[in-house]
């Protein structure tokens with residue numbers, strides 16, 4: 001199969017790219033959106049809290065975007081996982097309904113989002129029982145599956161999602177014993193502490209970390225220590241705290257395994273693909289946007305970037321259509337400032 | 342209900358027990374394996390360095406030396422028969438000074454007496470050519486081309502599944518607590534449950550001494566639990582070492598190593614600390630510091646920020662220093678396979694043959710099984726999606742569209758793989774059982790993304806509620822009830 005534009009991922013960035021591409025003259029029938037999960041919308045689907053754009057919940061924003069894209073007539077396939085991408089833009093795709101497929105695209109946008117890191121918790125000593133989980137997983141259990149991952153929880157981390165999940169647990173009747181952050185300042189806005197933690201009297205401790213996990217089968221307790229200036233635990237501050245779950249949030253990295261396997265150059269600092277000013281990666285005709293590009297501070301920035309990405313994809317396709325005048329690559333060394341926030 | 346009665350009962354489903362079951366399954370006998378844990382490889386076999394040692398470490402003339410060299414030679418055949426990942430990557434013992442060089446020469450001489458082939462002392466430049474990331478201070482290395490790496494639990498699953506396919510019964514959560522002998526047959530109890538056996542193999546790892554006591558036997562040595570901790574690095578670091586790299590051994594043992602794993606990660610560890618409990622597989626901050634230090638001696642630039650998981654295993658270290666594999670002096674037809682510490686994994690193929698020979702000598706008559714099945718299951722060795730070629734993938738999806746549904750994106754595990762693991766001869770009933778059979782949740786996000794989906798599939802296949810799905814054992818529920 002041949003398509004003009006294939007967009008990998010149907011999160012907000014993928015969907016906005018699809019809409020913008022149509023607006024910029026790429027016919028909807030020439031665009032295909034591929035989504036690995038059973039539903040469109042990406043991570044937004046598990047965000048039932050307010051604060052997206054003006055004052056939408058994540059799920060509302062997702063459903064607005066999905067409606068808009070469908071209305072334009074863009075084909076969006078769910079349960080379709082891209083296994084690989086070649087340098088000449090042939091995608092290998094599997095899906096239960098379509099089987100094993102190769103799709104050739106004139107342009108590709110990688111909008112695969114990001115995934116949680118688990119690194120920070122790994123240097124914690126102790127056992128490896130059930131009940132230790134990432135904030136994203138906790139959010140999915142509660143909001144999508146409707147199950148409680150714990151009822152007496154300690155939270156590590158001070159990202160947005162660490163706070164939002166703490167609040168969600170508290171709303172569902174769990175006791176969030178404390179939220180600890182090893183660093184000396186929170187990663188998320190102070191406003192989130194006010195909105196998420198204070199109303200539920202959840203303590204927040206900077207310069208503190210979990211240093212040991214207890215429990216053979218299900219987690220039973222953790223040690224919490226204050227850290228000195230070098231980040232080493234101060235032993236005499238150690239406190240053993242009983243809990244039945246430990247939720248951690250150690251940040252995110254771009255989910256770009258496909259890009260790495262395709263041989264794309266990856267930036268050391270952002271861990272996302274290296275891009276030119278027009279968001280094109282080191283593989284001609286392959287673009288990247290949203291959290292797959294680098295971890296953005298908030299959704300507004302993602303949506304803005306995706307509009308610009310899709311516009312430059314449209315330009316790229318126009319150029320490619322004009323015979324002879326082959327794509328003239330822009331200066332490689334010049335990286336967009338915005339990329340680095 | 343009548344008590345089930347067997348020709349041979351094996352206590353312990355570690356690599357020693359399962360490999361023995363695999364060897365005996367070739368014969369027309371009724372066999373059972375009794376395991377205290379919920380799964381195969383619940384003890385030392387689950388968490389070790391996974392090295393198929395060449396055989397230069399063990400003192401010449403010991404049973405260990407004999408069985409290690411032979412086991413290492415047999416490994417290629419068994420792993421290719423059962424489709425287990427194995428790689429003959431070779432090992433390097435590096436030395437930093439003249440004293441180390443003396444030690445390396447001694448190891449080489451010992452290895453040659455033991456029958457290890459191809460041993461060679463490398464110069465610094467040869468070493469750096471083979472392993473450019475190794476410490477610049479290294480001056481020499483002992484190279485053993487016959488050493489390799491294998492996935493220890495997958496090897497145990499493979500031989501266990503093959504034996505189950507050939508009629509061996511597996512009993513899990515069967516913790517043997519009493520053994521009676523009436524002079525003819527043994528009755529083996531786990532609480533209320535019991536089975537009978539004419540012959541018994543004690544392959545209980547760290548607990549082999551306790552099993553021996555149940556027949557009033559006393560092993561002529563003590564089993565000391567010595568824990569080894571590990572860090573596992575992301576596949577992004579997978580190419581920093583091509584061989585298993587040790588430092589020159591000292592009185593504490595082989596020391597900390599850096600090695601590739603068959604799945605493309607890097608394993609770093611172990612230390613060796615005596616612990617109070619044989620079940621203490623916890624990791625400690627100090628321990629992780631210790632192995633980090635050890636790893637940096639071998640490879641100063643190693644990126645330990647890329648650790649994706651840490652774990653620990655407990656060695657059943659015998660005070661005698663050698664494997665102890667023989668018929669009990671107290672009771673006939675009761676064979677101990679005790680003190681099987683490192684290189685128990687590498688030696689397992691030879692250990693199990695040795696056990697079979699003892700059984701024969703005890704009078705067990707062994708006739709070849711007719712319809713012996715060579716593979717893991719009647720349907721072959723069941724490749725996982727990520728192991729398949731493009732043609733095999735197309736075929737698998739055509740036969741079952743569930744192979745086109747991605748569940749674990751880090752390790753490319755599909756729903757088809759997971760359903761297959763749940764329904765294989767030894768069923769995967771928990772999140773961890775599925776994880777070790779399919780690698781779902783073993784990648785860089787450590788299941789953050791797929792654990793719920795795996796839980797859903799298990800719940801559906803076993804016909805239980807998702808809140809009843811366990812991580813690994815009876816009380817390790819993943820979730821605690823519904824939301825409001």
Ligand SMILES: Cc1cc2nc3c(=O)[nH]c(=O)nc-3n(C[C@H](O)[C@H](O)[C@H](O)COP(=O)(O)OP(=O)(O)OC[C@H]3O[C@@H](n4cnc5c(N)ncnc54)[C@H](O)[C@@H]3O)c2cc1C
Nearest residue numbers: 353355356357377384385386392517546569684685686687
């Ligand atoms: C840190 C470490 C590193 C190692 N590195 C290597 C290496 O690189 N290469 C190598 O060759 N070897 C290595 N080894 C050694 C190797 O792992 C062991 O020799 C091997 O796994 C022992 O297998 P086993 O079956 O005898 O024991 P185990 O795997 O411990 O199996 C014994 C089984 O018996 C069960 N059991 C115990 N009591 C009872 C009971 N009462 N009733 C029923 N079941 C019971 C246990 O649950 C367990 O599953 C290492 C070991 C450790 C711990």
Ligand SMILES: Cc1cc2nc3c(=O)[nH]c(=O)nc-3n(C[C@H](O)[C@H](O)[C@H](O)COP(=O)(O)OP(=O)(O)OC[C@H]3O[C@@H](n4cnc5c(N)ncnc54)[C@H](O)[C@@H]3O)c2cc1C
Nearest residue numbers: 127128216378379387388389391602606622650652783814
């Ligand atoms: C060669 C090799 C390669 C590996 N590669 C990877 C990899 O790529 N990715 C990865 O994620 N991991 C990898 N691992 C690690 C592996 O997944 C496990 O972490 C390791 O085998 C230890 O198992 P565990 O931590 O799951 O379980 P354990 O630590 O053995 O068990 C978890 C907890 O359960 C308790 N427990 C176990 N059994 C019972 C029981 N029956 N009753 C009560 N409590 C029990 C233990 O005490 C412990 O607290 C690798 C391991 C090896 C040896």
